[in-house]
């Protein structure tokens with residue numbers, strides 16, 4: 001039984017810019033596990049405390065794979081996921097993840113920093129050459145992560161336009177019908193299968209080539225379907241999140257001028273600033289990827305019964321006063337910052353080190369190249385994505 | 401690389417292992433992602449936001465190798481006790 005006995009419609013409100021609905025703080029204090037109902041699927045629990053969120057994401061008593069057999073709570077009727085790395089449990093999940101983990105370790109990612117910097121500099125050059133104003137989304141935030149992930153995987157440059165159209169279908173679903181989403185997903189899968197076939201004929205040294213070798217040298221390690229799904233998953237996961245966070249971070253900085261001035265004075269704070277911004281920005285507009293309890297699990301007075309789904313509110317956990325001092329404040333120098341912006345446990349973001357590096361390069365480059373960076377037309381000129389998925393601007397006019 | 405720990409390494413001129421593995425976490429590198437805890441249940445525990453092995457010496461267990469291979473910070477190492485031979489992560 002919950003404290004209030006109520007089931008709340010979720011999300012609690014239409015997202016507004018990067019504001020976090022104050023109801024999360026109330027729940028975290030008074031009803032840390034509550035009942036919610038998403039637009040589709042069965043009702044679920046929502047965890048808002050840092051400790052509980054880490055339990056749901058990290059404890060083997062909770063399963064992602066179990067969601068496949070259930071009427072998963074979700075935002076859109078057609079978002080029924082068919083599998084993929086984020087719908088697996090250890091040890092199946094471990095087998096898949098081990099294969100790619102090597103490519104995403106801190107050490108490997110550092111090797112990509114130089115190239116990422118080149119890409120960022122090129123984009124900044126093009127912005128500067130175009131005058132004294134630009135759309136930060138189209139001209140910087142989107143091309144940076146797409147270029148990085150495409151180069152890492154080995155997607156040819158000339159195919160990136162198509163790729164962009166298909167991959168938009170995965171996350172910006174609001175404007176598309178279920179059939180259109182399905183068509184795009186199939187196009188993307190077909191395209192990946194084609195790239196993979198090419199690697200078979202002409203082995204390549206990119207990540208896709210390495211995955212193909214892992215599949216071909218030892219058939220148990222990766223099925224053909226898993227190989228395609230994994231490659232598509234990396235492409236999808238590798239860019240919308242990062243592309244949204246770049247303008248989100250700039251938005252937060254421009255609306256916190258004192259912290260921005262501090263960062264300009266002390267650019268060595270950039271790595272810490274990135275962590276703080278990951279903590280501060282409520283990226284997910286609503287719950288995604290519910291976990292199912294495999295047995296009864298107690299959270300204080302509340303028992304989650306075996307078979308019940310739980311969603312986590314990472315943004316609420318990231319402002320838990322039990323863990324963070326002055327949790328509602330932005331402190332770019334925050335040193336102890338165990339935020340869950342990349343999740344926690346076995347599904348902890350595979351691309352976390354890559355995303356961190358890209359975000360550091362992006363921020364440092366924008367600060368250095370555009371000392372007068374400001375909103376062009378004020379914060380109200382920023383257009384936000386709708387559709388309750390990942391929050392972020394779809395258009396962000398800036399000037400310098 | 402020889403990886404099933406039942407077989408003792410036995411590089412000539414080296415001491416022999418005793419069949420046990422030594423699991424270590426570099427707490428300076430660890431970022432507390434919990435991947436190891438989830439990958440090898442019962443083998444790692446998070447304290448103060450960082451991971452550490454529940455027991456430093458364990459019998460051969462593929463799950464701890466998986467954890468060492470999956471750690472994004474390469475903070476987990478698994479060695480053969482006695483010889484110090486690195487079993488994971490692969491270099």
Ligand code: HEM
Pocket residue numbers: 074075076079080081082083084085086087170171229230232233234236237241283284285286287288388389390
């Ligand atoms: C912060 C929030 C989010 C993160 C970090 C995230 C991350 C990811 C990742 C890692 C994947 C690839 C998974 C795989 O390969 O199996 C993925 C795919 C996907 N995500 Fe998200 N996502 C987020 C929010 C959402 C939301 C809110 C929705 C929709 C309600 C959504 C819909 C999808 C869809 C449709 C796919 C492709 C599914 C497929 O391949 O079958 N995501 N996302």
Ligand code: HEM
Pocket residue numbers: 057085086087097149233234237238239241242245283288289340341342343344346347348349350351352354355
């Ligand atoms: C700022 C950028 C990013 C954020 C905030 C982010 C966040 C997350 C989060 C919260 C999860 C866990 C989802 C869950 O457990 O429910 C996740 C998983 C994942 N992310 Fe990211 N991500 C980002 C960038 C990337 C990049 C650049 C890549 C790839 C190259 C990537 C690949 C993945 C994959 C494959 C998973 C699924 C891992 C698994 O199931 O084992 N992400 N991400």
Ligand code: SF4
Pocket residue numbers: 425429430431432433434435436437450451470471472473474475476
């Ligand atoms: S996987 Fe690595 S970084 Fe994550 S908690 Fe374990 S040791 Fe720390």
